[in-house]
Amino acid sequence: MTDTAHHTPRIGIIGTGAIGGFYGLMLARAGFDVHFLLRSEYPAVSQRGLQLNSAVHGAISLNPVQAYACAADMPPCDWLLVGTKTTDNVELAPTIAQVAAPDTKVVLLQNGLDVEDRLREHLPESVHLLGGLCYICVHRSGPGIVEHQALGRVNLGYHSGSAANDEVRRQAIVEAGAGLFQQAGIDSQVMPNLHQARWHKLVWNVPYNGLSVLLGASTTALMADESSREMIQALMAEVVLGAKACGHEIAASYAEQMFSMTEQLTDYWPSMYHDHVHKRPLELAAIYARPLAAVRAAGCELPRMQALYQALSFIDRRNR
């Protein structure tokens, strides 16, 4: 399996939740050979298939599904798309390493900063590790059932692997990844700097994910109130400041763009809110602790984000 091989790529979905289910189903519909790893929803999906209710693409179902309860049973894949929560990365790392063939491209479709680092330690150097920034509103409404409210873009960037020092090869790999999504009718761009792209994504996730849990409010309510609007803008400004301290320039207009995009967005509960309701661990390390530590190491403090992180840590500990 090489980057230039002219066969239909085989794609493995590691963690078939909202993100894994949506992108995996869209790729399968486009004709790719897609294999889905599941955990609690394996019995339901292997019996009834996957169902997508999309406000953009309509209702789409996939049945039968090439579903697996155990990664060791999956065939070798050209691409592994990881759709688990970042809180599972350490525990899942040996499994991903086990199913990744020498030339496999592993893509973490996850929010947060440096989420690839812990996994990298477990992967052979030949394996290419990429990050994927998903700008999409999806959630699960039942076993194997994914609700897609809006958006869909996936931006990809190279993290590490045997092409790390070969810009042409690196670019070809990321373009091939973006090409898969594009062939499935999904907008996908190549990000020249993954770390910077992850900082950009935090401009949205830091305020909205955390405040949805803290205030028990979805985007429409958060955008309708003067106090929450001020908090969102102040938190966005802190993320821009933190990124700058870490050497990444984010235009203030980007934060304004994210703010007005959310005003137009159909009412949305961020994924962290769903985790809270279902008593799952919150992605606090990836979205708050790691960026805060990086900013502190650069000699800068973000007091509002720090306070939000502490409040969420309190809520998260009491919720489990």
Ligand SMILES: NC(=O)C1=CN([C@@H]2O[C@H](COP(=O)(O)OP(=O)(O)OC[C@H]3O[C@@H](n4cnc5c(N)ncnc54)[C@H](OP(=O)(O)O)[C@@H]3O)[C@@H](O)[C@H]2O)C=CC1
């Ligand atoms: N939802 C969204 O709109 C967006 C989400 N994101 C990011 O995408 C990532 C995924 O989020 P999302 O799809 O919402 O999360 P979900 O909770 O819907 O999906 C996670 C899936 O991973 C499965 N899983 C976890 N551990 C394992 C394991 N060991 N073996 C097999 N399957 C496993 C879970 O199974 P089980 O059912 O057993 O728990 C679940 O199906 C997060 O980083 C999130 O921040 C980014 C942009 C938008």
Ligand SMILES: CC(C)(CO)C(=O)C(=O)O
């Ligand atoms: C809502 C949106 C589109 C913001 O970028 C998102 O991708 C998320 O929930 O993480």
